[in-house]
Structures are given as C-alpha cells and as structure tokens.
Amino acid sequence: MKKALVILLTGTIMAMSVACGGTNTSNTASAPKEEAAQEEKKEEETVASEVVEEAADPEMIVPEEPMTYEDYAAAAVDAEVVIKGAVQAKQAYYGEKGVASVYLQDETGGAYFLYELPCTEKEYELLEVGKFIKVKGYKTEWSGEVEVIDAIWQFEDGEYIAEPEDVTALLGTDELINKQNKKVVFKGVTVEPIGEDGTAAYLYNWDGSGSEGDDLYFNVSVNGQTYSFTVESYLCGPDTDIYKAVKDFHVGDVIDLEGFLYWYEGPNPHITAVLAQ
Numbered sequence: 001m002k003k004a005l006v007i008l009l010t011g012t013i014m015a016m017s018v019a020c021g022g023t024n025t026s027n028t029a030s031a032p033k034e035e036a037a038q039e040e041k042k043e044e045e046t047v048a049s050e051v052v053e054e055a056a057d058p059e060m061i062v063p064e065e066p067m068t069y070e071d072y073a074a075a076a077v078d079a080e081v082v083i084k085g086a087v088q089a090k091q092a093y094y095g096e097k098g099v100a101s102v103y104l105q106d107e108t109g110g111a112y113f114l115y116e117l118p119c120t121e122k123e124y125e126l127l128e129v130g131k132f133i134k135v136k137g138y139k140t141e142w143s144g145e146v147e148v149i150d151a152i153w154q155f156e157d158g159e160y161i162a163e164p165e166d167v168t169a170l171l172g173t174d175e176l177i178n179k180q181n182k183k184v185v186f187k188g189v190t191v192e193p194i195g196e197d198g199t200a201a202y203l204y205n206w207d208g209s210g211s212e213g214d215d216l217y218f219n220v221s222v223n224g225q226t227y228s229f230t231v232e233s234y235l236c237g238p239d240t241d242i243y244k245a246v247k248d249f250h251v252g253d254v255i256d257l258e259g260f261l262y263w264y265e266g267p268n269p270h271i272t273a274v275l276a277q
Contacts (some may be wrong), residue, residue: 066134069106087102087181092234116191118152132158133153144263144266146181164183190252229271230269230271
C-alpha cells in the first residue's frame, strides 16, 4: 500500500510539472500536454480509489497473528485474544442482532466457542463447516463455559474438519474440562429417566416447561454416574435427525452420541448425532 501511495505522489508531482510548464510553450503546443496530464490524473485517481478500497476491505480487519491454543488457554478472562480455527458447527442466524454462535477447532486440537459472532446473513451462509476464520475478540467465561465475545473476524485460506474425540472415559473426571468445546463422542451410554415422574426419556427445556422447537434435555449414565445432555435447538432444530431421534429414545437404550463439549455448571454436551443405537 505504501508503494502505491509513493507512486501516486510521484505521479501527482509530475503532472503538476507538466501543467506549470515554461512561458515559451505556445497554447497550441501545450494543449496535448494538458490533455495527457488530465488522463494521467484520472489514472492516478483510479489508483488512489483502489488503495482506499483495499484499506477498507473487511477481509483485512485482523492483521495480528493468531496465538496458539496454549496461549489462549493461559490468557486471563477478559483478555483480548486473536485465534484461528475452522468452523465445525454454527447455531442458527439471529437476524435481529445480526449474530450467530460458532464452534471452531484447529489442527492441534484447540477448540473455541464464539458467542454471538457478528455477521451479515450472506457471511453466515459462507461460514461453512471446514472453512478457516481468524478472530479477534475477548475471552470470557459464563457458568464455566469459556468463549470469545465482541469479536471481529475474517476468512482465511484452508479447510479442516475435525475428527471427534472419544471422551467417554473422562466423564466424571477433572480432565474433561480440558476438552471443552471440542467435537467429541460418548460411547455406550445408557438413557436414564428424566423429570419428576421418573419415566420420561427427554424433556422440552431442562424443567419440562417447553414444547416442540425448544431445547431437548435427556440424561445418560456411564459407570453408575448420570449426566445431563442437550440438543440445543439453535444448533439442531426440530427438523434435524438428532432432534427427531431423541424423541424416539427409551429409558434403558444404550447409544453412542456425537456433539460438542459445551459447559454449564459442569459438562452439558450439545449433542448433534446418534452414531449407534
């Protein structure tokens, strides 16, 4: 960009020199020079316009290099962070705010949750699974869930789709939180009753107060311990296979599940698929 501005300034000086020529040049002889100067000026204005457009390009809004996941994890809450990862899933577009929450993961296993990432509807459509983006925002925490908020971002080259990690053995351990926001699987879990009557396999909302289209909550057990899992309706709505599948669960079913390790006062995975039943 500096080079373009130098060229623009040099061209401008040359044009001024031509326009302010010596007094010995006749009006007839100076006319072609003035026309040439005008053409050169138009070309220079075009270059200047392109430089301004380049500076305003939204694809250039995060010039900083992304940090490693280790540095991100070590950063304090409320610290400014710059991260890079590939989209693994996105929640529904919230048009009133112009935002969507997004799960990212990188090739090293680092995983991130972007809460209410600002985007236009067109940008939301382009945020396809596998596409890399670079994000600058602030690390925050809500009820144990670590996320990035108030972000700006840009697309990056490359593509990556993470393989889910089996974390079944980590349920109930302190190590599980280190897998937060990753794409994960839980194998051989058993559907347990949920709700006051002790017979339901799922509820609409955590307390059963919802209806079709709301989040689905269900309990599963591993090694005698019970955990609450969720189908988050903004991530997987009522038309998705997983939403329909959960409504066919029966207490005692043994299943394999895939999702993202969201955290709310403890592990609260957002389930996206049934792998086996």
